[in-house]
Amino acid sequence: MKTRWYKDAVIYQIYPRSFCDGNGDGIGDIRGIISKLDYIKSLGVDAVWLSPVYKSPNDDNGYDISDYRDIMDEFGTLDDWKEMIDGMHSRGIRLIMDLVVNHTSDEHAWFVESKNKDSEYRDYYIWQKGRGKNGKKPPNNWTSNFVGPAWEYDEQSGEWYLHLFSKKQPDLNWENPKVRQEVADICNYWFDLGVDGFRCDVITYISKKDGLPNGKLKFPLIGDENYIVGPNYHKYIHELNERSFSRYDSMTVGESIGITPDNAFDAIDESVGELDTVFSFDHMGVDFKMNVIPAKFNLAKYKKILNRWQQLPKTCQPTIFLENHDQPRCLPRFSGDYGDRRELAGMALATSMFFMRATPYIYQGQEIGMTNCDFKQEDYKDIMSVNALNMIKKVCPLLLPYARKVLLKRARDHARTPMQWTAGDNAGFSTAKPWMMVNPNYKEINVEDSEKRNDSLLNFYRKALAYRKGKDVVINGDFKLVYPKSKDIFAYIREYEGKRLFVIVNFKNKQVNFKIPKDLTFDNCALALSNYADTPQTLQSMKLREYEAIVYEL
Ligand code: GLC
Numbered sequence: 001m002k003t004r005w006y007k008d009a010v011i012y013q014i015y016p017r018s019f020c021d022g023n024g025d026g027i028g029d030i031r032g033i034i035s036k037l038d039y040i041k042s043l044g045v046d047a048v049w050l051s052p053v054y055k056s057p058n059d060d061n062g063y064d065i066s067d068y069r070d071i072m073d074e075f076g077t078l079d080d081w082k083e084m085i086d087g088m089h090s091r092g093i094r095l096i097m098d099l100v101v102n103h104t105s106d107e108h109a110w111f112v113e114s115k116n117k118d119s120e121y122r123d124y125y126i127w128q129k130g131r132g133k134n135g136k137k138p139p140n141n142w143t144s145n146f147v148g149p150a151w152e153y154d155e156q157s158g159e160w161y162l163h164l165f166s167k168k169q170p171d172l173n174w175e176n177p178k179v180r181q182e183v184a185d186i187c188n189y190w191f192d193l194g195v196d197g198f199r200c201d202v203i204t205y206i207s208k209k210d211g212l213p214n215g216k217l218k219f220p221l222i223g224d225e226n227y228i229v230g231p232n233y234h235k236y237i238h239e240l241n242e243r244s245f246s247r248y249d250s251m252t253v254g255e256s257i258g259i260t261p262d263n264a265f266d267a268i269d270e271s272v273g274e275l276d277t278v279f280s281f282d283h284m285g286v287d288f289k290m291n292v293i294p295a296k297f298n299l300a301k302y303k304k305i306l307n308r309w310q311q312l313p314k315t316c317q318p319t320i321f322l323e324n325h326d327q328p329r330c331l332p333r334f335s336g337d338y339g340d341r342r343e344l345a346g347m348a349l350a351t352s353m354f355f356m357r358a359t360p361y362i363y364q365g366q367e368i369g370m371t372n373c374d375f376k377q378e379d380y381k382d383i384m385s386v387n388a389l390n391m392i393k394k395v396c397p398l399l400l401p402y403a404r405k406v407l408l409k410r411a412r413d414h415a416r417t418p419m420q421w422t423a424g425d426n427a428g429f430s431t432a433k434p435w436m437m438v439n440p441n442y443k444e445i446n447v448e449d450s451e452k453r454n455d456s457l458l459n460f461y462r463k464a465l466a467y468r469k470g471k472d473v474v475i476n477g478d479f480k481l482v483y484p485k486s487k488d489i490f491a492y493i494r495e496y497e498g499k500r501l502f503v504i505v506n507f508k509n510k511q512v513n514f515k516i517p518k519d520l521t522f523d524n525c526a527l528a529l530s531n532y533a534d535t536p537q538t539l540q541s542m543k544l545r546e547y548e549a550i551v552y553e554l
C-alpha cells in the first residue's frame with residue numbers, strides 16, 4: 001500500500017495568506033494558489049505542503065481551527081479547494097495538508113460546549129481546578145509558547161483550561177479516546193477527498209505528563225519538558241497510523257520538537273508504524289541561543305547536527321529545510337553578509353541541502369531569495385511578536401530597543417511578507433493593500449525578473465531539482481562529510497552502488513582554498529551542476545570563489 005514516494009520528493013510550502021490574492025481583498029487565498037499552479041509545477045517539485053486553510057478566527061493565522069471539515073471564508077470554499085487539488089493532481093503534484101490537533105480554536109463547537117461542566121465535550125479539553133485560596137492561581141507553572149501562563153480561567157465553570165499556545169488555542173485532551181477517534185476521522189475525511197498526507201503541527205506536545213507536574217522554568221520560558229514527547233505520544237501516534245495514515249499511500253511529517261537522532265528510530269523508522277518523517281529544529285538553533293538570542297552562525301556545528309540525521313538507518317528518512325513560516329529567511333542567517341551576491345549565496349544554500357539523503361522542503365519565496373524585512377514596531381502582525389513586544393512594554397520597557405533588535409533577526413513575520421511576484425503594485429501579490437507589508441525590495445527581488453534571467457536563483461532551483469530527480473545515489477546513497485570541521489566549506493560525498501556525487505559548497509562571501517582529500521581516488525569525473533559558468537570540468541584542488549557551489553559525479 002505505501003510506496004514511500006516521499007523519498008524522492010521535493011516539497012514546496014505555501015503559507016496561503018501570503019502567497020497570492022485571487023480576489024483583490026489583500027489576503028492570499030485558494031484561487032490565488034490555483035492561478036500559480038503552473039509556476040509551482042515549473043519548479044520541479046513533487047508536492048505542496050499547504051499551511052492551514054480550515055475555518056478559523058485567525059488568532060494565529062489558521063493554526064487555531066474552528067471547523068476541521070470546511071475552508072476559511074477568506075480563503076474561499078470547499079469547491080475552490082477541490083478545484084485546487086484537482087489542478088495539483090492533474091499536474092502530478094501531491095497535496096500535504098496541515099493537521100493542527102494539539103489544540104483547536106476556542107471558537108470550535110467542541111470547546112464552546114466544553115465550557116459547560118456537564119457537557120459530554122467537557123473532557124475533550126484539559127480542565128483543572130486552580131491552586132491557592134479560591135483556586136485563583138493556575139493549576140501549574142507551565143507557560144504558553146506565545147508568552148504568559150499556559151492556563152486561562154473560565155468564570156462560567158470556575159476552572160482553568162490549558163493552552164500551550166494562545167488562550168484562543170485550548171489544548172485537546174488526547175487521553176480521551178473520543179478525541180483520538182475524532183482526529184482519525186478528520187484525517188480520513190481529507191484522505192477520502194484526495195489529500196496525500198499531513199504535516200502534523202506541534203505533534204510531539206499531545207501527551208502531557210501524568211498529573212501535569214510543574215516544569216523547570218527556564219528562559220525564555222518555553223520548551224517545558226513535561227509535555228514534549230510525553231508518556232503516551234508513541235501509543236497515540238501508532239493508533240492514529242493504524243486508523244488512518246496506513247490505510248492510504250500517504251506521507252506524514254511531524255513538527256517534532258524533542259525528536260533527535262537519538263530517539264528518531266522509535267518515531268520514524270519504517271518498522272514502527274508512526275510518522276514517516278519529522279522536522280527537527282536543532283540545525284535552526286545554530287544561530288540563536290535558547291531559540292531567541294541571536295548568535296554567530298557556526299557552519300561546523302550546523303554540519304555536525306545534520307550529519308547525525310544522515311547517519312540514521314536507511315529506513316529512517318530525514319528531512320531538510322532552511323525556512324518555513326515560523327522562521328526568518330535563510331539568506332541573512334546562514335550566508336553572512338552576502339552584499340550583492342544574494343543569488344549566488346542562495347544557490348550555495350540550495351546546493352548544500354538538495355543532495356543530502358532527505359526530503360527537502362522549499363518555503364515560498366526561498367526560490368527567488370526573499371530576505372528578512374526591516375520592520376518598524378507597528379509592522380509586526382504575528383501574535384508571537386505582538387505578545388512579546390506588549391509583555392516587554394509592560395514588564396521592562398527599558399528592554400524594548402533590545403527586543404526590537406532581536407525581532408529584526410528572529411520574528412516569524414519575516415517569512416510572512418507577501419510573495420514577490422512582480423515589480424508592480426503590491427509586488428503583484430494583490431490589487432489591494434496587502435494584509436501585511438510587502439518587503440520594499442520587491443522591485444529587485446521578484447519572480448517576473450527571475451524568470452527573465454537564465455542565471456537567476458529561480459532557474460538554478462529548477463536546474464538543481466531536475467538534476468536531482470530520480471537519482472538513486474541521492475535517494476539511497478551513503479552520506480559522508482568531507483572536512484567536517486571546516487567553518488567555510490560544506491562538502492560531502494554520496495555513494496550508492498558504485499556511483500558517487502561530490503558536493504562542494506563555499507558558504508562564505510570570500511575565496512576559500514579547497515584541496516582534494518588525500519584518500520579520494522577516482523577515474524572518471526564529470527561536472528554536473530555549478531553556480532559559476534566557468535567552474536572546472538573535473539574535480540581538482542582549487543580556489544573556490546565566493547559562494548561557489550559544485551556537484552561532480554565520480
Ligand atoms: C506550529 C506552527 C506555528 C503555530 C503553532 C501553534 O509551531 O508552525 O505557526 O503558531 O504550531 O499551532
Ligand code: CA
Nearest residue numbers: 021023027029
Ligand atoms: Ca483574497
